[in-house]
Amino acid sequence: xxxxxxxxxxxxxxxxxxxxxxxxxxxxxxxxxxxxxxxxxxxxxxxxxxxxxxxxxxxxxxxxxxxxxxxxxxxxxxxxxxxxxxxxxxxxxxxxxxxxxxxxxxxxxxxxxxxxxxxxxxxxxxxxxxxxxxxxxxxxxxx
Amino acid sequence: xxxxxxxxxxxxxxxxxxxxxxxxxxxxxxxxxxxxxxxxxxxxxxxxxxxxxxxxxxxxxxxxxxxxxxxxxxxxxxxxxxxxxxxxxxxxxxxxxxxxxxxxxxxxxxxxxxxxxxxxxxxxxxxxxxxxxxxxxxxxxxx
Amino acid sequence: xxxxxxxxxxxxxxxxxxxxxxxxxxxxxxxxxxxxxxxxxxxxxxxxxxxxxxxxxxxxxxxxxxxxxxxxxxxxxxxxxxxxxxxxxxxxxxxxxxxxxxxxxxxxxxxxxxxxxxxxxxxxxxxxxxxxxxxxxxxxxxx
Amino acid sequence: xxxxxxxxxxxxxxxxxxxxxxxxxxxxxxxxxxxxxxxxxxxxxxxxxxxxxxxxxxxxxxxxxxxxxxxxxxxxxxxxxxxxxxxxxxxxxxxxxxxxxxxxxxxxxxxxxxxxxxxxxxxxxxxxxxxxxxxxxxxxxxx
Numbered sequence: 001x002x003x004x005x006x007x008x009x010x011x012x013x014x015x016x017x018x019x020x021x022x023x024x025x026x027x028x029x030x031x032x033x034x035x036x037x038x039x040x041x042x043x044x045x046x047x048x049x050x051x052x053x054x055x056x057x058x059x060x061x062x063x064x065x066x067x068x069x070x071x072x073x074x075x076x077x078x079x080x081x082x083x084x085x086x087x088x089x090x091x092x093x094x095x096x097x098x099x100x101x102x103x104x105x106x107x108x109x110x111x112x113x114x115x116x117x118x119x120x121x122x123x124x125x126x127x128x129x130x131x132x133x134x135x136x137x138x139x140x141x142x143x
Numbered sequence: 144x145x146x147x148x149x150x151x152x153x154x155x156x157x158x159x160x161x162x163x164x165x166x167x168x169x170x171x172x173x174x175x176x177x178x179x180x181x182x183x184x185x186x187x188x189x190x191x192x193x194x195x196x197x198x199x200x201x202x203x204x205x206x207x208x209x210x211x212x213x214x215x216x217x218x219x220x221x222x223x224x225x226x227x228x229x230x231x232x233x234x235x236x237x238x239x240x241x242x243x244x245x246x247x248x249x250x251x252x253x254x255x256x257x258x259x260x261x262x263x264x265x266x267x268x269x270x271x272x273x274x275x276x277x278x279x280x281x282x283x284x285x286x
Numbered sequence: 287x288x289x290x291x292x293x294x295x296x297x298x299x300x301x302x303x304x305x306x307x308x309x310x311x312x313x314x315x316x317x318x319x320x321x322x323x324x325x326x327x328x329x330x331x332x333x334x335x336x337x338x339x340x341x342x343x344x345x346x347x348x349x350x351x352x353x354x355x356x357x358x359x360x361x362x363x364x365x366x367x368x369x370x371x372x373x374x375x376x377x378x379x380x381x382x383x384x385x386x387x388x389x390x391x392x393x394x395x396x397x398x399x400x401x402x403x404x405x406x407x408x409x410x411x412x413x414x415x416x417x418x419x420x421x422x423x424x425x426x427x428x429x
Numbered sequence: 430x431x432x433x434x435x436x437x438x439x440x441x442x443x444x445x446x447x448x449x450x451x452x453x454x455x456x457x458x459x460x461x462x463x464x465x466x467x468x469x470x471x472x473x474x475x476x477x478x479x480x481x482x483x484x485x486x487x488x489x490x491x492x493x494x495x496x497x498x499x500x501x502x503x504x505x506x507x508x509x510x511x512x513x514x515x516x517x518x519x520x521x522x523x524x525x526x527x528x529x530x531x532x533x534x535x536x537x538x539x540x541x542x543x544x545x546x547x548x549x550x551x552x553x554x555x556x557x558x559x560x561x562x563x564x565x566x567x568x569x570x571x572x
Contacts, residue, residue, distance in 0.1 A: 155445050156451050158445050158446040159441050159445065159446070160441065160444040160445070160446065160448045162446045163446075165441065213446055
């Protein structure tokens with residue numbers, strides 16, 4: 001697992017008449033999380049697409065535990081499940097600003113496709129970056 | 144299972160640079176489906192809220208099988224899983240206009256709460272309407 | 287002026303914590319209005335794009351007079367200002383279900399461009415359809 | 430005029446099939462800009478609402494000059510027109526990351542209302558903060 005964190009502040013447009021963030025917005029936050037995850041890894045998603053490879057979402061899951069409110073700062077924690085190889089699987093935690101409450105937990109799964117939607121092999125550079133980062137994380141752990 | 148169908152036409156604002164509907168929009172379509180499901184049942188969600196009962200989403204799942212494109216007419220098929228009692232569980236199918244291709248499958252689960260978010264018992268009128276519709280469906284089946 | 291009307295029901299995801307429709311959603315409704323306007327005219331916007339012509343929005347204006355609420359049915363009335371030639375200018379009215387209250391008034395202006403964003407001449411078929419519909423409207427008026 | 434700048438990175442969900450940011454998203458960015466403007470002034474919009482005062486948008490205008498693309502960092506520059514007293518008028522510039530290209534220009538106007546939508550007088554604390562900041566800006570200019 002490689003993990004990266006960003007923050008996001010809930011805007012008025014994210015809320016609904018229940019006074020809390022509408023449930024589909026979490027999927028936008030998952031996207032923010034994984035975009036910054038790719039940047040952190042060293043290969044932006046934009047660059048991946050420029051190489052002709054796309055990562056459409058094939059599955060999403062989200063469990064809502066506590067509501068997010070207007071003007072709340074959220075921590076979006078994105079982790080790559082490095083045990084999955086032919087596709088990509090991300091896990092997400094949406095946490096309160098202090099980091100002590102899990103507001104929501106989510107997952108997305110992505111296929112590697114070409115522009116026409118055909119499944120292709122993962123780009124090698126990406127695989128190398130994942131392997132490298134995974135090793136670093138592992139090395140840090142065993143020290 | 145009680146089932147209700149509506150249609151929705153994909154707008155430009157639903158699409159993304161991949162040329163297909165962005166994944167979070169399906170959750171809006173699920174909402175459209177279940178709102179019309181409640182109306183079809185005989186008690187609108189608006190009326191449920193006016194009685195002080197709310198149905199926040201506690202879980203959502205969606206599997207994306209085929210892309211939805213700009214100007215496509217989609218069939219949104221919403222089914223209530225009547226075996227679930229203390230909460231509500233809906234299943235959704237997003238189908239092509241002709242109804243012969245399943246584009247996406249989804250589920251949502253909802254708690255019954257009061258305005259402050261405390262879990263409450265399901266409103267009796269709703270339970271009666273579900274029982275009545277379920278019986279009709281069952282009666283239709285065994286004929 | 288050629289005018290076309292559609293209806294739209296406000297969903298939960300359109301509302302914000304003030305309990306009313308969030309202001310950016312009106313621009314989605316304007317899009318719905320003009321998409322159906324093109325279909326009514328006889329040439330869908332999808333077909334226009336397939337001919338390599340795009341109509342990006344260059345200007346938008348909206349005045350909000352009365353709030354739109356959850357589950358409200360809105361009338362979206364779209365009119366083409368046929369006095370504008372090199373670009374397209376639409377006027378919009380968002381009305382209550384009964385049609386007796388104007389909730390919002392809007393305008394959009396659109397350039398004709400090719401895929402690369404260069405300004406091009408309006409497609410002739412579109413101009414003909416507009417001229418034809420305008421004449422019909424005029425003829426109906428003077429009878 | 431009091432001015433405040435923030436940045437925002439365009440996400441995939443902001444784009445449409447033209448490959449650029451969909452036009453209604455600019456209104457979300459305007460909201461982000463003015464929310465942070467209030468925080469910078471010293472009274473968050475959240476606190477204003479907690480005092481029972483609301484600032485619904487009564488008018489919006491946006492002129493789109495150049496497209497915003499996926500993964501672009503935008504500068505959102507929000508200015509309060511301090512010559513307007515009974516309501517609030519904001520001007521917005523959406524600029525490229527380097528700040529040398531204006532992508533869009535916008536305006537919003539807001540009424541001061543109570544929870545029921547009745548127009549009320551501007552909160553005094555807000556007026557004082559505006560006066561104070563305006564003076565500082567003025568003093569900085571004449572030095």
